[in-house]
Amino acid sequence: MVRFSISLMGALLGISLLTEAVEGGNAKIETSRAERCAALSRQVDEALETHAAATQVTAAKALQRKGTRLCAIKKEAQGVRTLANALKLLGVTPIDPDTVPKTDLHSKEKKP
Secondary structure (H helix, E strand, C coil): CHHHHHHHHHHHHHHHHHHHHHHHCCCCCCCCHHHHHHHHHHHHHHHHHHCCCCCCHHHHHHHHHHHHHHHHCCCHHHHHHHHHHHHHHCCCCCCCCCCCCCCCCCCCCCCC
């Protein structure tokens, strides 16, 4: 009887762990700091093209160079802040890549 109880508990534990692993697959995918650096740098490039007449273009370009340099030397948090400040100088709101839905290659949605 004791062996049966132990094996039953083991089976239940295994099932609960398996269920958690399957449900955990739906977790939100967060953007790394390096990816955020790249996204903000691209956004600054686009903003510089569209806001070329802005009075703060020179300062924004200097901040972009500094932010890119910080990202390259593994100081991504400082680089992200610097790139965001460059965008703010141009009057552009920095995008938050975590709010943009990403395509999950593991989920296979079937269309009706």
